[in-house]
Amino acid sequence: MKRLSDVASLREGYDLAIIGAGPAGMAAAATAGGRGLSVLLLDENPGLGGQVHRGVEASPLAAVPALANVPGAGRALAQAAARAEVEFLPGATVWHLDAARRIGVSAGGAARMVVARRVIIATGALERPMPIPGWTLPGVMSVGAAQTLLKAQGLVPEGRVVMAGSGPLLWLYAAQLVAAGHPPALLLDTTPRANWRAALPHLWDFLRSPYAAKGAGLLARVRRGVRVVSGVASLAIRAAPGGLEVAWPGGTARADRVLLHQGVVPQTNLAQAAGCELAWDKAQACFVPRTDGWGETNLPGIAIAGDTAGIAGAEAAEASGHVAALAALHALGALDGAARDAAAAPHQAARARWRRGRAFLDALYLPAPGFRVAPDEAIACRCEEVTGAALREAVRLGATGPNQAKAFLRCGMGPCQGRMCMLTVVETIVAARGVAPGTIKPLRIRPPVKPVTLAEIAAMDSTEAERAAVEGR
Amino acid sequence: MFRRLHEGATPLPFTFEGEAVEGREGDSVAAALLALGHDATRETGVSGAPRGPYCMMGVCFDCLVMIDGVGNRQACLVPLRAGMEVRRQRGRRKAGA
Ligand SMILES: Cc1cc2nc3c(=O)[nH]c(=O)nc-3n(C[C@H](O)[C@H](O)[C@H](O)COP(=O)(O)OP(=O)(O)OC[C@H]3O[C@@H](n4cnc5c(N)ncnc54)[C@H](O)[C@@H]3O)c2cc1C
Numbered sequence: 001m002k003r004l005s006d007v008a009s010l011r012e013g014y015d016l017a018i019i020g021a022g023p024a025g026m027a028a029a030a031t032a033g034g035r036g037l038s039v040l041l042l043d044e045n046p047g048l049g050g051q052v053h054r055g056v057e058a059s060p061l062a063a064v065p066a067l068a069n070v071p072g073a074g075r076a077l078a079q080a081a082a083r084a085e086v087e088f089l090p091g092a093t094v095w096h097l098d099a100a101r102r103i104g105v106s107a108g109g110a111a112r113m114v115v116a117r118r119v120i121i122a123t124g125a126l127e128r129p130m131p132i133p134g135w136t137l138p139g140v141m142s143v144g145a146a147q148t149l150l151k152a153q154g155l156v157p158e159g160r161v162v163m164a165g166s167g168p169l170l171w172l173y174a175a176q177l178v179a180a181g182h183p184p185a186l187l188l189d190t191t192p193r194a195n196w197r198a199a200l201p202h203l204w205d206f207l208r209s210p211y212a213a214k215g216a217g218l219l220a221r222v223r224r225g226v227r228v229v230s231g232v233a234s235l236a237i238r239a240a241p242g243g244l245e246v247a248w249p250g251g252t253a254r255a256d257r258v259l260l261h262q263g264v265v266p267q268t269n270l271a272q273a274a275g276c277e278l279a280w281d282k283a284q285a286c287f288v289p290r291t292d293g294w295g296e297t298n299l300p301g302i303a304i305a306g307d308t309a310g311i312a313g314a315e316a317a318e319a320s321g322h323v324a325a326l327a328a329l330h331a332l333g334a335l336d337g338a339a340r341d342a343a344a345a346p347h348q349a350a351r352a353r354w355r356r357g358r359a360f361l362d363a364l365y366l367p368a369p370g371f372r373v374a375p376d377e378a379i380a381c382r383c384e385e386v387t388g389a390a391l392r393e394a395v396r397l398g399a400t401g402p403n404q405a406k407a408f409l410r411c412g413m414g415p416c417q418g419r420m421c422m423l424t425v426v427e428t429i430v431a432a433r434g435v436a437p438g439t440i441k442p443l444r445i446r447p448p449v450k451p452v453t454l455a456e457i458a459a460m461d462s463t464e465a466e467r468a469a470v471e472g473r
Numbered sequence: 474m475f476r477r478l479h480e481g482a483t484p485l486p487f488t489f490e491g492e493a494v495e496g497r498e499g500d501s502v503a504a505a506l507l508a509l510g511h512d513a514t515r516e517t518g519v520s521g522a523p524r525g526p527y528c529m530m531g532v533c534f535d536c537l538v539m540i541d542g543v544g545n546r547q548a549c550l551v552p553l554r555a556g557m558e559v560r561r562q563r564g565r566r567k568a569g570a
């Protein structure tokens with residue numbers, strides 16, 4: 001791997017560009033390198049790893065015996081990617097992608113456009129928003145955020161920590177805090193009890209999947225060390241003297257920090273901006289790009305690997321990265337069909353093995369509608385401070401989906417470009433209208449998908465194509 | 474506050490709101506501020522409400538700060554460097570600022 005330090009050292013064109021260096025992107029790089037093709041790997045983080053293996057190359061946890069296994073898990077894959085013959089530009093934010101596979105990237109305050117014959121989008125997932133009253137208060141953050149601080153900087157929250165929500169990551173982080181000797185004071189489990197009925201038919205597959213052993217140990221370790229309140233049906237956070245107060249039906253608790261989580265959903269904004277088609281996934285209650293078994297989208301030459309193509313977890317992401325890279329090698333003439341199929345078979349089998357347990361997790365941890373729809377007094381769009389009440393008012397005035405709500409209320413126009421609020425806005429609107437989420441269009445995303453400064457654009461030796469891309473033409 | 478499980482990394486001096494403070498090599502600007510106990514790192518443009526880092530992965534933009542006079546920097550994505558001058562971002566971001 002050749003590590004680049006700035007956009008000036010990028011070539012104008014590559015055979016293959018991989019966006020995102022999590023398990024999917026690292027696996028794609030490891031498979032695609034060394035075949036005589038030019039391969040570029042981009043990630044806005046300072047190193048390899050993605051969300052699950054964040055900071056794998058230089059984790060302070062390597063020196064913390066109780067947690068040394070956390071960075072350990074991603075090391076072999078990171079080393080395979082680091083050995084691969086590819087170019088890697090870390091600290092690089094991709095803010096543009098279009099159907100012609102032009103990629104707008106900025107790093108270190110300078111922007112650049114490159115073109116690729118094939119693109120693999122491996123931008124991973126983000127945490128599902130949890131729009132409860134008070135979730136914007138300082139001191140409230142997501143569980144994934146706290147876990148990122150643990151993996152990358154070895155930081156643990158001090159004082160009374162209250163965790164609330166549902167999903168595997170909530171339990172995983174709680175177990176990591178227990179192992180670190182800093183258990184949370186309280187865990188409020190919002191998993192709806194009624195979900196068990198929907199999950200049970202998938203229990204057998206779950207028990208046969210590698211997830212079962214992982215999960216059971218986690219839950220037991222947390223329950224031994226932490227007070228857990230189950231079946232929490234609603235939540236609100238208030239600022240209180242000297243900290244925060246969390247309230248739920250039947251109790252209140254003081255907190256110095258509140259950590260929220262209710263699962264992860266695909267991070268699709270770049271794929272959407274390029275023109276990839278999305279469909280509503282009922283089981284995961286989110287929009288998912290349409291892809292085939294090789295990760296190919298409706299756009300020629302653009303594939304998606306990893307959690308961006310639907311949440312399936314780190315191991316499945318890794319497998320799908322290999323598969324997408326093999327498809328790209330074949331399309332670029334570096335591998336014949338038989339060789340591609342033979343090389344892909346073990347990865348496809350691994351992906352299937354890991355996906356097998358997912359249906360149970362999806363059904364069990366689907367958050368209750370009350371946690372996906374913004375209540376009147378809760379903020380739905382954090383950037384423009386739009387509340388659930390304002391959204392319902394917009395529906396009353398005729399807004400039928402997120403694109404109209406944006407025109408009424410600016411939600412989706414802030415710097416996050418709807419990444420945080422889109423699902424909340426969609427689910428709040430469909431609940432108010434009494435229609436199914438699949439019937440309305442997701443927010444239209446236009447490049448740049450992340451703010452680019454005028455200085456960055458000015459510094460670009462811009463061609464007409466570049467100017468058109470920046471202006472979203 | 475956040476506590477460091479491991480104190481090995483090199484200290485990096487910087488300033489926050491003009492005050493001399495210290496982070497560590499390997500910190501993002503947001504991580505350094507959280508480790509110093511600063512949960513509120515910006516004020517919103519709409520209501521002036523205090524906000525702080527929420528996602529730590531570049532999604533929410535609630536960590537926006539001014540770094541060395543440049544606004545709109547995502548503190549969770551910018552690696553901390555010695556000598557940085559970091560300030561709270563107050564109000565609406567200005568295009569290109
Ligand atoms: C905060 C968080 C923590 C998680 N922790 C765990 C965990 O501990 N264990 C677990 O099993 N699962 C965890 N997950 C679930 C996780 O989605 C998968 O396990 C796994 O990380 C998915 O791999 P991936 O390669 O698809 O994407 P990711 O690992 O998410 O990697 C995507 C990469 O793309 C980069 N990227 C995204 N957009 C851009 C852009 N526009 N420009 C440049 N780069 C970009 C990101 O910086 C990131 O490094 C976590 C998810 C989140 C959101």
Ligand code: FES
Nearest residue numbers: 529533534536549
């Ligand atoms: S904390 Fe969310 S973008 Fe930085």
